[in-house]
Amino acid sequence: MSALTLASAPEDATALESAEAHHARLAGELAGRVRMLFTAKDRDPSAAEKIHAGLVAFCDRSLLPHAAAEEATLYPAAHRMREARLLIESLIGEHRCLTALVDALRTAPDPASAAADARALQVLFEEHVAKENGLVLPLLAMTPEVSLAALLEDMHQHFATYPSTEDIQEDRHHEEGHDMHDEGIEEPGGCGGVCACGAQQADEPALDVREVPHAIRHATVFGALDAVPAGTAMVLIAHHDPLPLLAQIEQRNPGVFAVEYLERGPEAWRLRFSHR
Template sequence: MSVLTLASAPEDATALQAAEAHHARLAGELAGRVRMLLTAVDRDPSTAEKIHTGLVAFCDRSLLPHAAAEEAALYPAAHGVPEARLLIESLIGEHRCLTALVDALRAAPGPAGAAADARALQVLFEEHMAKENGLVLPLLAMTPEVSLASLLTDMHHRLANDTGSNSAQDHHDTQEGQDMQEGQIEESGGCGGVCGCGGAEETAEPELDVREVPHALRHATVFGALDAVPAGTAMVLVAPHDPLPLLAQIEQRSPGTFAVEYLERGPATWRLRLSHR
């Protein structure tokens, strides 16, 4: 049975889909940053330090405010549904664990010491999102006495107020319910005018292999990884196909910021260097 059939109102079905999409973006961006940290620790300690700092900042401006807004706007209504009460209390406990892991990341003396906590944070957050997507949100969507759409609107207003002082550069980390559109582009446009033919030498640049990343999280994972790449450095993207729609989104999201060089052109594996200008 589809979510649209289960929802008590069309607007709640739409709100449910938007919430799940936002969860996917958060989880993907976190995964991208964590993967970049783990690969940079052994390859480039100075870059790893910057990625570590950026990961903590992302948690402070996106993950933790999201959890706080859920507790203020979403969880009280779910706690009022008898069959969800124990689950909500458990999820609140997971929020405390997420906060403790972020604090551990913040206090870590360096990126190598933070690596285990970063990975634990990613695993816990993904499991947490799965419970919300699979249990809490559908339950609220099909409860006639509850308006999931209104609850999420309240939650988004709280997030907007909490993040209103952020710079425009950080704005994309807290966007709610805005789906990226995947457009086709010509290869020369997607490469930012710096397209190679595959003869580049291997470097110590962090590498992000998205071939095993779930499709729903793949683009958000790349965006999170790119957000962790300091200016003047690069990352290597490994993909199962030529990622032209993704390159179009990257250019739309950050015009002129990344130059793209093809290191390998299939047929089974595509490797691209994305350099932050």
């Protein structure tokens, strides 16, 4: 069933699609960071510590403010509907669990503990947004007395005013690559002198997106790349030449990553992304 079928107004259909896409981006970025943490915890403890810190900062600036904005806007509107009341109370309880998991992740004593907390956080968040996408958002969208578009606008305003620390803002500044050299992605076949060409290094993490759901595939790559510390690299494995993705990565973080093709099909494309 399409979003247009579920919505009572065209603007609410658009809002429903936008909310689902935002959930996919959040879930994908979280999944990418968690994958990188799991890969690094045994191979490179120093890199794992940086990935751990970046994951906590991502939760502080994205996941937790998103949950708070939902409770201030979407949830009250849905809670007024008798058929959704118990579901919303359950989802609020899940928000408390998400917050507790982030706190546990924040104070995890070692990479292995952090990885376990991160995986639990990922599983709960994916289940949580599935309920919102499948139940809460469609209910709001197809109720004539409710404007989902207006609720999402209020939610965005609430999100913008969510308290943030200077440390979180500084972390985001670095992760978005604004302090990196303004250089372009290199032509395939060269790594810019970052590593030996032609073979993956034994300690380089690999992200196989062939097993990632299509809806969150690009966001998962973005999250994984955000977790790659400067001076290290990640290998991406795809089922086709990811040219559109490369363009998005360069647009998102200009000059931050040098790209080298390690394999060009036919079964898989393998690319190394070296963080300058």
